[in-house]
Amino acid sequence: MIKNILVVDNIAQNVKSQKFDELFRRFPCGPYTAMRTFQQIMLFDLDFHLQRLYNSLILMQHDNPQINFSEQYADNFSLSEIKKLVLQSAQVGFIEFFKLNGNIELKDPINEQLQQLKNLNQEQKVYRNDLRVLVLLFVNHDSDSGIDTPKVVLHISQLTRTLHSQLEDEKEQAQNDPLMKDNPYIIPYGCITEIRMGGNKRTNAEAKCMEWVERRKETEKYKCEESEEMLIIDEQQDNSILEGHSSNFFVVYDDGSVRTAGEGVLQGSIRSLVLQILSEMKVQCIFIAPKLSESELWTHAFITSTSRLLMPINELRVYNKVDDNKPSITIKFSPELGQTDGGINQMKYAQNEQMLGDLNSRVLAKLQQRAVPIFDKQL
Structure with missing residues (x-):
């Protein structure tokens, strides 16, 4: 059985549930996006999803006080900062996903990891179907420092096809x-x-x-x-x-x-x-x-x-x-x-x-x- 991964604060953990809404309910409300991989190690339309995630955050501020962040910390919520957070979580999550599901002993640095994953993917030793990557973005209000920072939660699971036929x-x-x-x-x-x-x-x-x-x-x-x-x-x-x-x-x-x-x-x-x-x-x-x-x-x-x-x-x-x-x-x-x-x-x-x-x-x-x-x- 394929093991799903949840990444919180750049720490990856194996989770049984494939229902992202049940997992994300533990965290504050915020925008999310659903991405898919291509050949398992590439993300389709990454910039599109990041831009929509950022736009959704800005739009939702007017409707939900929980998502408001102070203007003095606006730089923390720039598109470039959000992109960095998402990619860091994705890399941590995918390394753990392939370790648990492909028995892969990954090496450093990142370019060696990429080459090893490519080779294994071509040899079909890793689960073949592409993966679903869900990202939740929310605002963390630190009560002690008063600083607002963005937080990312990421969930990786297999993509499934549903076949429907009357016959x-x-x-x-x-x-x-x-x-x-x-x-x-x-x-x-x-x-x-x-x-x-x-x-x-x-x-x-x-x-x-x-x-x-x-x-x-x-x-x-x-x-x-x-x-x-x-x-x-x-x-x-x-x-x-x-x-x-x-x-x-x-x-x-x-x-x-x-x-x-x-x-x-x-x-x-x-x-x-x-x-x-x-x-x-x-x-x-x-x-x-x-x-x-x-x-x-x-x-x-x-x-x-x-x-x-x-x-x-x-x-x-x-x-x-x-x-x-x-x-x-x-x-x-x-x-x-x-x-x-x-x-x-x-x-x-x-x-x-x-x-x-x-x-x-x-x-x-x-x-x-x-x-x-x-x-x-x-x-």
Whole structure:
């Protein structure tokens, strides 16, 4: 069993729980970010995550007195200081992670550690799937000195893929597929998502904070076991679908355009990557939240997040009330969309299917370009 690591004050410890919210609850409230590795020893979009962590801290000061820090100590909370703290914790954590999970006797200095980890990774002696790195940032108010300083808590665990399929034999086939086992970047089988009217929404979409993780549990307790994600709908804006609880939401329309909310959502790192690639592919992207009433024009939908990358949606269920047992509407995404009278043209569906496959391939190819070595002395 893979051992998870928690780093506090640059001291790494093995923890059983993979639920970061349970672990982070022990610490003061603050912004957090979720990163992923590439080839286990590189962090994807590090600067993006650090900037968002810093921005969230500044935004949250107005809403939470616990996060306020005195202006005279503002230099302690600069982006460069936060980056230094995060990288120090990450290096300590990864050294311990590989010691516990790969029986690696690491050497000094850092460049030797990096080379040894690279060699072991290439020889597949270390756990192959990439890792999830969660960082919590909070303000430490020293009652004796009166000095405010930033504190970082870091959690490292394995990334897991969830396979959802209505057909048990298809699920079994996926789990036994050697290609699926050996390649952590295979696009997953489509997932089920759901919308529950009246569910909780973010109070500040631009800030990624632990407060939202706790509040969304009030809605998530009604989530069906087979659902991958719950989507947030704005009932005041013509039932526009904004985002997921932990993901961004995209829809492909029958005209080949892609739509996703431009405002009122958290700007995720994979969302940013997808938008960049769509621009390179010359695919029209419209920054308007897809409306539920337009679902007849949808050919595909997908969610993006650090852990999921790009995950297609097979089925979207809509519940009229948060605690309803049966959905009032079920939207299915499949080639059969074009096989009925008045349905979406099959050629359009096939074109969008090809575009989505190309998009996914490019996302995987771009991961390395935007990843930086954890043990790089230049950082």
